[in-house]
Amino acid sequence: MKICHILKNNLFMISYIWRFSKSYIFLSILSSIDFTINPVIDILLMKVVVDSIAEGKPLINIMVFLVAVAGVNLFSAANDAYFNNRYYPKKDEEFSRKMQLMLLDKRRVCEVSCYENPEFYDSYMKAANEAQGRPLWVWGTVLGFLRNLFAIGAIGTIVIIIDPFIILFSLAGVLAGLFFSTKMGKVKFNFDMAKQPLERKKSYVNRIFYLPQYIKEVKLSSISNLLREMFVTSSKELVDVVHKWGGRVAWMDFAQTITSSTITVGAMGYLAYRIVSGNMSIGSFAAMLAATNQLRGYLQGLLQIVPDFYKHSLFIDNYRQFLEYVPLIDETKEGKEIDSMSSGIELKNVNFTYPNSDEQTLKNVSLSIKKGEKIAIVGHNGAGKTTLIKLLLRLYDPTNGEILLDNEVYKNFNVPKLRSKFSVVFQDYQCYAFTVAENVLMRKCETEEDELLVVESLKKSGLYDKISSLPMGIHTAVTKEFNAKGTLFSGGELQKLAIARVFANNSEIVILDEPSSALDPISEHNMHENMLAAAKDKTVILISHRLSTTLSADKIYFFEKGEIIESGTHNELLQKKGKYAEMFEVQAKKYKYNG
Structure with a gap:
């Protein structure tokens, strides 16, 4: 040297x-x-x-x-x-x-x-x-x-x-x-x-x-x-x-x-x-x-x-x-800002391979998501569903192909502004050692309006009854890691807490990646109804293994090995008697048997 x-x-x-x-x-x-x-x-x-x-x-x-x-x-x-x-x-x-x-x-x-x-x-x-x-x-x-x-x-x-x-x-x-x-x-x-x-x-x-x-x-x-x-x-x-x-x-x-x-x-x-x-x-x-x-x-x-x-x-x-590392996706770079989505999102021949991997995760994916549309992405584990969401959030860029928002290439937009249009509940959501209110807002809870927003969001996610019974209410610490008076929540309760963030965030596009995986069927049904009501005028992208949550979707895309092999409404896909119908029938029998 x-x-x-x-x-x-x-x-x-x-x-x-x-x-x-x-x-x-x-x-x-x-x-x-x-x-x-x-x-x-x-x-x-x-x-x-x-x-x-x-x-x-x-x-x-x-x-x-x-x-x-x-x-x-x-x-x-x-x-x-x-x-x-x-x-x-x-x-x-x-x-x-x-x-x-x-x-x-x-x-x-x-x-x-x-x-x-x-x-x-x-x-x-x-x-x-x-x-x-x-x-x-x-x-x-x-x-x-x-x-x-x-x-x-x-x-x-x-x-x-x-x-x-x-x-x-x-x-x-x-x-x-x-x-x-x-x-x-x-x-x-x-x-x-x-x-x-x-x-x-x-x-x-x-x-x-x-x-x-x-x-x-x-x-x-x-x-x-x-x-x-x-x-x-x-x-x-x-x-x-x-x-x-x-x-x-x-x-x-x-x-x-x-x-x-x-x-x-x-x-x-x-x-x-x-x-x-x-x-x-x-x-x-x-x-x-x-x-x-x-x-x-x-x-x-x-x-x-x-x-x-x-x-x-x-x-x-x-x-x-x-x-001095220069990110491949520069979040500090100036770009076009989005006031409001007018038409929707379109994917054209999108291919994606993870870095240091030889296997394609997404292959020639083309689909359109219109403003206000409710779509569902379904398929078995490893089909590429969550990877698709990462691309929509521009956590990654496609290896080939392009994604458009209102007919404008994704890469032309300011990254933070683009992501602010989305509210997301990830499959591997995380909760933090802050108060319930701060976990819902993902920021400090500073005003009465903030508190009311937290309360309403918790009601819609089905967690408010639990929170209201606690001495500190929405200001209760999540976990006991730094506060002995904090509360330990169950897996289902933590998922409801994560879902409450969607209700609190007034964004145009809602993405739900297995949002009810830890919920019982009744809680899942109530959450789903509340979500659809709250997102009445929003664009919703739902990823789920439970096909009972996809019945009211405007369009369903069935993924297998990174490709879209079927698409249509619930009834259209049942009539095709393909992979979607097969999966739905298996799950329907399970619910009938359990009933």
């Missing part, structure tokens, strides 16, 4: 600190200067006190000097205590928050395909881990470098004044140590990269045993054995990684220790010669002894810090790669 690239990456991180807080930069530099003064004073104190005693100077002169030094040290200690325990921790959290928010904002605009790509997830996790502290680590490295450099300069000046020859020992040690420590930086980076995927697997197992939605299956099945095996295997592989890379780190560390020892032995041997030859005073000897030990320490520190810039640069590459 070239030096200019290393410098560029580290300056990239420092620029964020400068942008967030210029005062932090200035104050930390001043603190570094204060840090440099102390070792110089200690060395001079040793020389002055010892020479003063040897020369028989008055005790009062020595005490005045000692009091002055004590005052400087007291100020320095107070300064360090404030910055290390109050100022820096506050700034650390502020910087971490700002960097994490940048990542979250970036993550929001990345297309769905990114989240289904393990490499992208690894990249994001690496970037997220770096965002928590890497900017301050970089700046800390810069400060450490400056502090050591200033201290070496100041102490080196004292050494040169007394005996410049000893600097040669230090320079030799620097060159050798710099070589070995640079090599160590690369080895440690590879070590960390090798550990990360294995540690992520261990973290996954721990998360499964922690999250409540997994606990029932974990207790009632043998999946815990698989999870335990994954944990043990990952742990053993980590041991192998440590064995492989740890030995290399140990050898590099040993080489650096030898370099440091060479500096110390050489310098001390030379100082001993000067004392024996009578060319150095007792005070100068004491000062040089202290200076040699401190210079050794600061040189070691400098040698350890320099490779950190290289290591930082490797990690920053991950961070920049994520931040």
